[in-house]
Amino acid sequence: MKKKRGACSSVAKVAVLMVSFAMAVVMFAAGTGVATVTLDAEQQQVSEGASFWIYTMAVDPRDRPHILYHDSSNIYHSVKEGGTWRSSMVDSIWESFDLALGPDDGLNLCYLRYNYMDDDVELVYSTNTGGTWGSEVLATGWDIISPQIAVDGHGNAHICHHTASGDLVYRTNSGGSWTDSTLVDEVDTNNGQIFIRGEDVVGILYSDDTNGLLKSATKDGGSWSTQTIDEGASSYSLALTPGDHDNVHLCYMVSGNMFKYATTKGGQWYSEVIPGSGMASNYQIAAGPDDKAHVVYVDDVDGDLKYTTNAEGTWSTHLIDQSGDVGNCQIAVGSSGDVHIGFNYPYGDLMYATNSDGAWTTHVVEHTEIGVLSSGPLIIGPKGMVHIAYQRSMTNEIFYGSFTPSVITRPGLPxxxxxxxxxxxxxxxxxxxxxxxxxxxxxxxxxxxxxxxxxxxxxxxxxxxxxxxxxxxxxxxxxxxxxxxxxxxxxxxxxxxxxLMNTPSAPTNLTLSNEDDHILLHWEPPTDDGGSPVTGYNIFRGVNDSALDLLTTVDNTSFEDFQVLEGVTYYYAVVATNDLGAGSTSEAVNGAIIVNAPSQTEGLLPLAGMAIAGVVAVTGVLLWRRGRSKG
CATH class of the missing domain: 2.60.40.10 (Immunoglobulins)
Incomplete structure (x- = not known):
């Protein structure tokens, strides 16, 4: 019997708990002064414990997070729906599981399971595409190593894995049933990573350990073709262009302490040194909607966490954290090109950095006394929400945090x-x-x-x-x-x-005169029109000086009043108006008296008037009619 690579423990108790935490937001890096990013994170406990580092996450098109983890005995699936986490056991496990999300929102898993009855290891494929989890054994053998899975645009699963002898094996159910083929058997291979480019072009990256090469194998509807990407690469990080996934992006270290970048152009691989990077570790790469590369890494020379990108055509590097004590890190790019980075201080805080406001800002997502063991996957959901999974120290509890960064800028113009x-x-x-x-x-x-x-x-x-x-x-x-x-x-x-304008001053030189059976009013314009031309004159009349009513409005400087009676005293005032309104009203008025005239005398006796502020003082006249003498 072959020696087992581990031992299976008893089934551990697992529960899904929801615990809300008040999140402290700390701004470490000042922005440009024109924007600030704020967070309001919801944090929830997903499991009571998990194996060291063994968990992953996917976010479906409905913005639901799915977390898969195992506790050295079983795989568990937790999904958040309507604010509540549901958890279920998927299967027992031996080691090495990988997750891929299908086009129908179904989860696809591959993993190694120990068969107690046969004392053997099984390569298992499981999916919940039909609503419940179902699994099937694809192969058995102690020599199966590191299975990886990808799902194409038609929902077909593709799996690659290595063998203990160094072979690279490919399996798929694209023909309706599972088939397998050995792609590489003449050299020792390692670090296999499978991906889908476009709808159904299958690609596998792997290390040729025999010759020290980083290589790719591609199957585009026909036979497999291989290309050499670079020499001396020990490990790499892979990213696909969002959307159609037409291009592949890599970052990796090579001998000579060079940090390099490679991508496909026209079906061929192209590589270059990332300037000024030097020795790098904990590196991750993401591709933006503009098909540009975004890389986060720890500079091993000074311990700083750095971000570099070729989004502007040439590589530019930005400092994210200078603590010198950064653990693992993750990177994602939003649909508008904004960059999001998650990282942790070993046994310390869970951190988040973004350039959403145009300048890099750093925030504390969680601060606990026991610290954060690892920051796991960071994913930008279809609605722009940031999803991050992480594991606490000592207890190995898995937690989930989500937030939508709010970029506060200065307001627009009124x-x-x-x-x-x-x-x-x-x-x-x-x-x-x-x-x-x-x-x-x-x-x-x-x-x-x-x-x-x-x-x-x-x-x-x-x-x-x-x-x-x-x-x-x-x-x-x-x-x-x-x-x-x-x-x-x-x-x-x-x-x-x-x-600025004002109302006009009072008209001047108001006079009244008798014209047989009416009174004629005449005046001169005000000396000050208030800055706006006079538009008219309001004429007021009354039978006493304390109750003047508007008689009429004219647009010239005279008026004939025919509505007069004998023996009645009339009081008059004139007010000028402009676009701002009417001038002020005078307090001083004079009367006009109408009586029968002497029998052999006729004429007009004018009474002098006076102008006062805002209104012309009314001038009174004595109006009489021609009479006849007795005898």
Whole structure:
């Protein structure tokens, strides 16, 4: 009997617990001053314990996270639906499992299981595509090593694994039933990784340990073809271009302490040294929607965590963390090209970094006294939510965290700024900006100046209007407004201007005269039109000086009043108007008396009037009719 590679323990008790934690957000790296990323993470315990490092995660198109883990005896599947985690046992396990998500949201697993009855190891494929987990044995043998799985666009599964003798074996159910073939048997192989490019092009990366080569094997509908990618690569990280997966991206170390990048171009592999990288470890690569590479790694020279990308055409590197004590790290790229990095301090905090706001910021996702053992997969879901799985120290508990980074920027410019002249002040109004920067507007800053280039702060207000009473009639003022949120002051609005006006002063030299059977009023325009042309005159009349009613409105400087009666005293006033309104009303008035005239006398006796502020003082006249003498 061959010696077993491990021992199977009894089935461990497992439970799915939901524990909410208040997340502390700590900003370590300052941004550009124009944006801030904030998090509100929900953290939940998924398991009470798991084997060291043995867990993985996938997120389906419905944004549901699936976590697979094993406790040295069994594989468990936990899925979050409607805020609640459901857990179920999938199968017993020996070691080495891999997970792939199919196009129908089904999970596909391959793993090694120990058969007690036959004292043998089985290569098993399991899937829950039909709603429940089902499995089948693909091969048996103690020499099966490191199975890996991928699923094509048609839902077919593809598996590769090595053997103890160094062979590379490929298996698939694409023909309806499982078939297998040995791809490489003449050299020792290792580090096999299977992937799907496009809909159904199968690719396998592997190390040719005999010749020290990093190689690829590709099957595009026909036979397999192989290419050499580079020499001297000891390990690598693989990424596929999102969406159609047309291109493959790699980063890896080679002899001579060179950190390199390779990608496919036109079906051929191309490689280059990543400038300034030197010795690198814990490296991971992701591809963005623009088919550019994004790499996170630990610089072994200074211990810093760094990020490098060729998104701008040439490689540029950014410092993420300088603690010198970074554990493993993960990287993902969002649909808009924003980069997300998860990492941990060994037996310390779980960290998250992003450049969503245009500058790198770092946050604490979880801080515990026992520390975080490892930060696991980090995935950006279809709705932009960040999903991260991690394991706590000592207890090996698996936890899950999720959050949608909120990028707070300074607000946009206020809209619809208008200024309206009022009597003695200017009224400025505006609408909130269309973009508040993802944060509440806390104030508006109002600027005023005598010209376009001399704008000074006038006031800070909370509402969307302001009355500027510190104005001088006849002066032109310029105004603009900006909005303020927690991130700071946003862009200023366009500039509006106004020349402040007032109502006119009172018309002058009002006179009344008798024209046989009516009274003729005449006056002169006001000496001050208030900065706006006079648009008309309101004529008031009454039978006493304290109750004048509007008689009529005219647009010239005279009026004939035919609605007069004998023996009645009339009081008159005239008020000028402009676009701002009517002038002020005079308090002083004079009367006009209509009586029968002496029999042999006729004429008009004018009474002198006086002008007062806002209104012409009414001038009275004595109007009589021609009479006849007795005898």
């Amino acid at each position: 809209e619809n700024v208008t200024v309206t002249p009022q009597q003695g002040y200017a009224n400025i109004t505006w609408s909130p900006p269309a973009n508040n920067g993802s944060a509440d507007i806390v104030a508006y800053k109002l600027y005023r100046g005598p010209n376009l280039t001399s704008m000074m702060t006038l006031a800070i207000v909370e509402g969307t209007s302001f009355m500027d009473a510190g104005t001088i009639e006849g002066t032109t003022y310029y105004y603009q407004v900006s909005a303020v949120n927690r991130e700071g002051e946003g862009e200023r609005s366009s500039i509006v201007n106004i020349t």
